[in-house]
Amino acid sequence: MNRNRILSIAIITIILVASAEPALAYVLLSPRRRWATTPISVRTYNVGNSTITDGSGGVNAVVSAIRVWGIISSSSTSSAAVRGSAPATIMLNTNGGLCSGNCLAATLTGYYVTQAGDDRIYDADVYTNTAIQFYSSGEPGCSGEYDINGIMAHEVGHVIGIGHSNVSGATMYPSVSACNTANRTLATDDFNAVNDLY
Amino acid sequence: MVRRTLSLVTLMLVLSALPVAASQFIDMPFDRVAREANLVVRGTIGETWSAWDDAHEVIFTYATVRVNRYFGETTGPDTVIIREVGGTVDGYTQEAIGFPVIRRGENVVLMLSRWEDGADYRIHAFNQGKYLVRQRDGGEVLIADPFQQGDERMGRERGVRTQALDEAPGLGIEEFARMVDDARVGVGHDRGRNQQQ
Numbered sequence: 001m002n003r004n005r006i007l008s009i010a011i012i013t014i015i016l017v018a019s020a021e022p023a024l025a026y027v028l029l030s031p032r033r034r035w036a037t038t039p040i041s042v043r044t045y046n047v048g049n050s051t052i053t054d055g056s057g058g059v060n061a062v063v064s065a066i067r068v069w070g071i072i073s074s075s076s077t078s079s080a081a082v083r084g085s086a087p088a089t090i091m092l093n094t095n096g097g098l099c100s101g102n103c104l105a106a107t108l109t110g111y112y113v114t115q116a117g118d119d120r121i122y123d124a125d126v127y128t129n130t131a132i133q134f135y136s137s138g139e140p141g142c143s144g145e146y147d148i149n150g151i152m153a154h155e156v157g158h159v160i161g162i163g164h165s166n167v168s169g170a171t172m173y174p175s176v177s178a179c180n181t182a183n184r185t186l187a188t189d190d191f192n193a194v195n196d197l198y
Numbered sequence: 199m200v201r202r203t204l205s206l207v208t209l210m211l212v213l214s215a216l217p218v219a220a221s222q223f224i225d226m227p228f229d230r231v232a233r234e235a236n237l238v239v240r241g242t243i244g245e246t247w248s249a250w251d252d253a254h255e256v257i258f259t260y261a262t263v264r265v266n267r268y269f270g271e272t273t274g275p276d277t278v279i280i281r282e283v284g285g286t287v288d289g290y291t292q293e294a295i296g297f298p299v300i301r302r303g304e305n306v307v308l309m310l311s312r313w314e315d316g317a318d319y320r321i322h323a324f325n326q327g328k329y330l331v332r333q334r335d336g337g338e339v340l341i342a343d344p345f346q347q348g349d350e351r352m353g354r355e356r357g358v359r360t361q362a363l364d365e366a367p368g369l370g371i372e373e374f375a376r377m378v379d380d381a382r383v384g385v386g387h388d389r390g391r392n393q394q395q
Binding site: 083102103104105107108109112158176 | 222225254283289290291292294297322323324326
């Protein structure tokens with residue numbers, strides 16, 4: 001078998017393998033939707049999570065962690081989430097009646113469908129399962145707990161209009177394990193998603 | 199033993215063959231989901247409707263499920279009403295990203311548990327408690343639902359997932375019934391997948 005034939009077979013094989021799998025890339029929420037203006041105000045309710053022992057119940061860690069998206073105006077607040085009304089609010093101290101059992105955290109987002117195909121997000125609030133053990137970047141170690149920094153970075157991706165990516169290593173990849181802090185840092189795929197929307 | 203192993207392998211294929219799109223959930227072993235569920239039913243989604251809760255904070259979607267089979271020792275009425283977070287009222291849509299979607303006309307197997315207020319049922323363990331039923335080779339097989347709230351429902355991604363649905367490995371419904379029976383009497387079928395999805 002000469003070199004050209006080997007090369008041809010290799011190229012065909014690569015094309016077949018590449019075409020057999022869905023493209024690896026971010027996915028936006030559908031219908032496509034985004035906030036009207038940036039920076040997007042996301043507030044973290046200042047009553048923290050009782051399982052996090054960093055002095056603020058994870059509030060300070062989350063306020064800092066979600067800035068990783070670059071288009072977030074992040075602060076803490078003494079006002080709890082009001083569903084259906086902005087600003088987006090992260091609640092570390094309640095499951096909102098939604099996120100129980102095997103749910104770690106959940107984002108409830110609201111929008112009006114328009115004819116333009118470019119809908120506006122009016123509100124998005126994040127709730128946390130208080131029956132789960134979490135830890136933050138403000139704590140020295142981890143023992144079977146879930147990283148609140150990374151989990152909230154992922155949820156805020158939903159808040160701003162991004163769905164799940166099939167790129168392993170992206171913050172918006174739908175899988176995370178206990179004590180895994182990788183989601184604290186955005187991958188190129190995550191940046192591509194946010195740059196697509198805003 | 200061999201049958202259990204085959205069941206486990208098939209279930210893992212069913213759960214892993216399609217794009218995983220759950221939000222941040224901890225994956226639960228099949229046995230635990232089946233054991234914790236109040237009802238395990240095979241049925242068809244009938245009428246669906248959405249409404250705000252009393253506090254006008256959350257939109258819920260309700261659905262009637264016409265039940266034609268109960269699994270395990272569970273039994274109940276011919277029609278069960280289920281309620282899930284998310285829906286559209288007066289043009290305003292609320293979605294809980296990654297939560298199950300309820301669609302009229304779907305043939306489904308559902309593992310159901312009561313809401314904390316006990317009023318009605320929800321899908322237990324979110325998407326782990328829902329399977330789509332498909333006819334293949336004269337029998338029914340169960341397939342994991344590739345669509346969840348917030349997912350792409352139009353365009354290229356929908357095509358990919360619909361195609362994946364048609365090609366996905368299925369778990370025979372009688373095998374599923376045996377697995378539920380075993381789970382509810384404490385015979386383990388799997389140890390669950392690692393961590394969460």
